[in-house]
Amino acid sequence: MSISSQRRHIDTILSYGGYQSAHKSYSPTHEMIGRSWKRCLSDYGLDPCQPRPARIVTHQTLREHQDSVDEFLNVARAGVEQLYAQVASLGYVLLLSDYRGITVQFLGDQRDERLHKAGLYLGADWSEQYAGTSAVGTCIQEQKALTCHRVDHFDSSHIRLTCTAAPIKDPSGQLLAVLDISALNSSRTPESQNFALHLTQLYARLIEDVYFLRRYRHHLVFKCDQSRELVQVSGQLLFALDEEGHVLAANTIARDLLVQLQKMDQPNLFLPELLECQWQDILAINHCSEGTRSFRVQGTQQTLFGTLIEPKSRTSSLLNPSTRVIQQDESVPVLDRLCADDPAMRQTISLAKRLRNKEVSLLILGETGTGKEVLAQAIHASSHRAKHAFMAVNCAAIPESLIESELFGYAPGTFTGGRSKGAKGLIQQANGGTLFLDEIGDMPLPLQTRLLRVLAEGQVMPLGALEPVDVDIRVLAATHCNLQKLITEGRFREDLFYRLNGATLTLPSLKARADKQYLIQTLMKQINSTLRLRADAVSALLAYSWPGNIRQLVNALTFAEAICEGDEITVHHLPKDITLHPPEWPALIGTNHIASELFSSEDIDSHTKNYAKNSEQERLLSLLRQQRWNISAVAKHLGVSRPTIYRRIKKLKIPMPKDA
Known part of the structure; x- marks a missing residue:
């Protein structure tokens, strides 16, 4: 590096009033560097005009530092060697420092005097108090992964280096070590180190988790x-x-x-x-x-x-089935096949099994199309009432003028043009069995009063009849409405609600279910067992949000089966509204802090924010920022190719950071 470059760097630090002035593309990474410069000047009293030579601790001091983390080094060795194998051919060396900044493991050419002079060596002290701003030292202070690229370093003798470091913490969350890869020479652009940052974080997490499992x-x-x-x-x-x-x-x-x-x-x-x-x-x-x-x-x-x-020690009988019985629900095939492994459905089915033979009314809640009637039929079929009728009535589909006669029936001569012998209503037809009232929230108030009387007395009075008829029915009701709100508005009787709500079974939306793939394959077998779904079709079905729930899924599979001429359904056989609909971008849980902070909302100017007008733009923009605009990482996370991500960026008119 030329003397003039060093002088410009020194002048930049000495005139430091905010690191932003030195970088057009400002981000939290640069905020960390700026804070480090301030610590070097104000807290440590370091002078950028006096470059400090690399400090290599004595062999005895190095041994003491290594001994203090001996167990960790044994665990970390394999991960460190794997990472070095990935980056060595690109000119990087690898340093593993303890929490005080002393390099306790080094992989690189130990014969290269340039590395020794630059401090890229075993026993080197990279603490911020001595070496100034560096990837290792600043990572220790900030407890976050970062790249310290060329002029980010405080010491002018380091401004040709590029260093990327990630923290490794112990199970209690305390800093244990810092993993770093560094190179003597690199591209001038900081973006050239994006992949280095991603890779270092990945191996730091791998080593941290292996140590966790060891402990x-x-x-x-x-x-x-x-x-x-x-x-x-x-x-x-x-x-x-x-x-x-x-x-x-x-x-x-x-x-x-x-x-x-x-x-x-x-x-x-x-x-x-x-x-x-x-x-x-x-x-x-x-x-x-x-x-x-x-x-x-x-x-x-x-x-x-x-x-x-499982624990390595066998002294615990925690998972030993011979000493500890794992209580499981009894097998009820007609109910079990309604789900695979979704936690919400698991609870609902478990409760349905316990209540299927109890004389208690059940209220089934769920969005339209989630399978409320299917669940009701399964409860009936698995109960002791299975030999008798299951009568279903959709309270929202029958005209209000007919619903009373449909439910309660009528005596002979009640209606002109009616049956001469009268007719049994659905309640009487369900005698001994189950009456399913779908969309109960749409039942007119006068009929709610009559239904309440049937439930309370076990008798039904047909229209025009003089005597009530005894009935033995179990009532299952379902709705997608908020009945409590309807009660408040005076549109649903509170006493009827408590009659119907002996217990509540709730069905999740298809979008929220964890067993979507099981449902897709099961329904496909029911529609046509000779057809198979190709992987691209399954991926599209899993990515769709399904506002119409299972009913919409059945329609989509039926459509695909109808137009498929071979024995395999591909993505091209699916309805267009599914294949053209943008996928649901998954939210990240526990994303590493650096990934979510490198591009905060302040980093995107008002012109860029105007592009985030719809949900797809916002989701993709958020994910790009979380992955620090690493297109390969975003593509891998979403399971698509890099060109696909670039096409979506172009179509949604999302500016790249260099353009913004």
């Missing part, structure tokens, strides 16, 4: 992820548990989730409470056929798929 190898560990397919091999969230289900420790991403849910400081956190399940549900995971189970995060719509890592 808690004698405890039960719950591993979970947003992906059912990836949880077994790379579950992102780790919770170490005691034998009663309380959280002993959590890895960084799991702690981020607890912070989001304001649970981080809660003592004796009970994991089943966080996942809205029973402790037995977690213990039974390894008894499931796939070894995974889905759970809903408390108070959110987030679904996590979990698996269990």
